[in-house]
Amino acid sequence: MKQRILVVEDEVQIAKVLKIELEYEDYEVHIEHDGLSGLENALGENYNLILLDVMLPKLSGIEVLRRLRKAGSHTPVILLTARNTTLDKVMGLDLGANDYVTKPFEIEELLARVRSSIRYHSSIISWQADRNEQPKISIKDLSVNTETREVTRSGESISLTPKEYDLLVYLLHHKNKIVTREGILTNVWGYEFEGETNVIDVYIRHLRKKLEDDSSDPLIQTVRGVGYTMKEK
Known part of the structure; x- marks a missing residue:
């Protein structure tokens, strides 16, 4: 079709x-x-x-x-x-x-x-259908419902833009692993990106501000010279 x-x-x-x-x-x-x-x-x-x-x-x-x-x-x-x-x-x-x-x-x-x-x-x-599981992915006290696109931390709702949401879901799908900047551009932006090279840094900063705020328990960690990771512990 x-x-x-x-x-x-x-x-x-x-x-x-x-x-x-x-x-x-x-x-x-x-x-x-x-x-x-x-x-x-x-x-x-x-x-x-x-x-x-x-x-x-x-x-x-x-x-x-x-x-x-x-x-x-x-x-x-x-x-x-x-x-x-x-x-x-x-x-x-x-x-x-x-x-x-x-x-x-x-x-x-x-x-x-x-x-x-x-x-x-x-x-x-396809990912949801293939995994045949509940449409929720989480790490620590952060939860994402991929059917409703609702994001919460400690029960509090968090509003994200579509690209911030896509980036977060990609990071969560690869939690406990290191994702490279090139991998993020390819899989989140999905094409050969020709804009500003600091676009990932900008979106990561926005995500951190919304997800972590004043929290002493940061969710997104920078792996210098490589990329980013979200770890359970």
Whole structure:
């Protein structure tokens, strides 16, 4: 069965090019040209991925994303943003976007990110099915429910962005082992990352702040020159 992608893009020519390129890669593609119809379609149909423009008529892409996540949708979303809209990128990631691509974009980069997002989302679902176990993973007093994406420590709920959550789950799946920076980039970001090289340090710092705060029992340990680890003891 073909993987299905929803493209919500008001620029007709861009939407047409995306449809041609994605269908050439053997995806099934549906197009919507405004935020309201895009939201309705996203909530009414099952998709493997949504390509969502930020600047849309009737309902902005950011608002579409907010309502999708509020409705409980975990479908991967890649935002299509203008080059200088840093605030939109940050807000989008905080609201639950899985990735973003700036316009004008190289189609090969976009396709790589599409493959990455779909692959990672599928791997999480497959991992749960293959292990045939309770959807909870934990270490010490930290617990993650991979079905509801709820993260708690000592019973207190912790709010994470999608990428912070993905990073935490990857670390937990490899607890008591050392994971390299290269392994994190490949498996969490899922493509040949070409952004700032300190992106992992930034996300680790955010995770530590949210998970550990003033705790005297740190969960994430740095292995200098190699990577990171989470140990039971």
